[in-house]
Amino acid sequence: MSHPTPQPADTALAAQLQAVIDQHAARPGAMLPLLHAIQAQHGYIPDAAVPMIAEALRHTRAEVHGIISFYHHFRTHPPGRHVIQVCRAEACQAVGARALEAHVKSALGVDYHETTADREFTLEPVYCLGNCACGPSLRVDDEIHGRVDAAGFDRLAAQLSATVVEVK
């Protein structure tokens, strides 16, 4: 049986992944730091990483897959340009998180774990951002926003969409 010749892009990806793996593999309990580092670099955990991590940390592929899928934070598909997390927990519920959640879904036209068609936004639920006295709260990438109502969300989304994409 013949194997397809690796594409240059695949080789580059594999080299990038291997560099990250080599950097972390010797740490005690390396798995989570390693997965975080890969997701920080690529925005998600590419399928190609699974056998490579398994090899480096002496796990089976099934175990690696089991670990990735156990944790909500890790994703296996590329996200949109911004990840929006809406807090669904009780303190935010007490000040209108359910209404905000419904508004965000309808404004973006996606449900949780989905990405908008223009690949601008990926929507995720989150259970508490620790901003519980000033909810409803949401997180956009690494920024937390407090007391967000429907109009506030619309302004925020418009600002984010208007940001010019950096050309690297």
Added chain:
Amino acid sequence: MTTTIYVPCDTTARSLGADAVAARLTRAAERLGVAIQLKRNGSRGLFWLEPLVEVETAAGRVAYGPVAPTDVDALVDAGLFEGRQEHALALGDIEAHPYLARQQRLTFSRIGLTDPLSLEDYTARQGFAGLKQALALTPQAIVDEVKASGLRGRGGAAFPTGIKWQTVHDTPAAQKYIVCNADEGDSGTFADRLVMECDPFMLIEGMTIAGLAVGATQGYIYLRSEYPLAQAMLDEAIARAEAAGYLGENILDSGHAFHLEVRLGAGAYICGEETSLLESLEGKRGLVRAKPPLPAIEGLFGQPTVVNNVLSLAAVPFILDQGGQAYADYGMGKSRGTLALQLAGNVARGGLVELAFGTTLRELMESFGGGTRSGRPLKAVQVGGPLGAYLPESQWDTPLDYEAFAAFGGVVGHGGVVMFDDSVDMGAQARFAMEFCAVESCGKCTPCRIGAVRGVEVIDRIRAGDAADDNLVLLADLCETMVDGSLCAMGGMTPFPVQSVMKHFPDDLTRPQAEGGR
């Protein structure tokens, strides 16, 4: 003359525009040719006043808040840089505000006063005084001091910290560990986050003292990934503490070593449970371990491990500096010291309130919290996170004390107090408790993994009026099975909020739900 201006840098202040406020103040100063030094302090924890700007004057600090970015120019025109107080947002000396003046801040004595990453600020206010005391003591004497303080685990389980340390101290091993549980996942809690963002050296000091006490040379802070700012602050604080000799191979030339590292969780609530946390730190799925063996005997990588909450470890520097008795002088009964209460949800004046144990919930919600943010009557309050019962008004006069709460099936937990006004649908809250458990269960034991899913279904049938009476009996039975049969608190306590709704708000559960009520 340069005027010092303080603009808090914690997550809450920034979530309300503190960075933009700081930028506008800088621009205004440039425009007016006023020399200012902008200092990013921690938050004082009076969140309804954030962003809370303070100006250093000859007569002390003068506060203004809540300052929106659009308020800055008007405030500057009204003399903010000179500390003038004509503007409506002027608050004067914030420490005289009853919300702060009536607190007993032992652990949180520095927050809001200092630049969180300044070792100079930290040591100027008793920072590392506890560590220096500890370095002069034997390990057993450190453990004894913590025992004398009566400190109990602040993560929720309230196990005596000194006894846990004694076990690790007494268990011989070549390598022991200090693990800080910073997976603050309970809704309504933010005290751990405040420690880490606003006074990170205090946690470092507490963990180092724990290391000296039990003979551990490596510490890990297991931090939830939902706290990106806390991660950045801790990483920087650890680097600075190492550079200054407070961490590393030879702490303050004592010959003792202690190394510290932040490890990031990955969005799993269950990893706040200590054995699941250890599995996760080891690089596995966060499945709960059966106990025994206790982590104090076989913990991280099978070695004796102290697992303590952020607030437990943060209380330690005070205890070593002032003595265990000074801490034990606060509190009531078997609950000694202070409790960091967090007012959250539908509250007019939300924030951090550190008080000795014994205050009533009503006192806290009314005289500190000022009632609901919406102005509507208060209906229910959930204390102790998503696994805590919803308390009706008849229980609000209970003193905040571990035993007093346990007496009626409540939990103090991590001290989060989430307030709800009368617009809340308690049936939806009961459903959410089960839904949350279904999302976050680790899946190891059946009552939790399957029970939570069935719980949502049964509550949906009750709310749809589908054989409601029979299904209520079924729900009561299911709750009992989960409480008695689950391996850990996740499945074992998820029924608490559900049972409290069945008992105290039964009409909400059976009333047909409004459209989109879930």
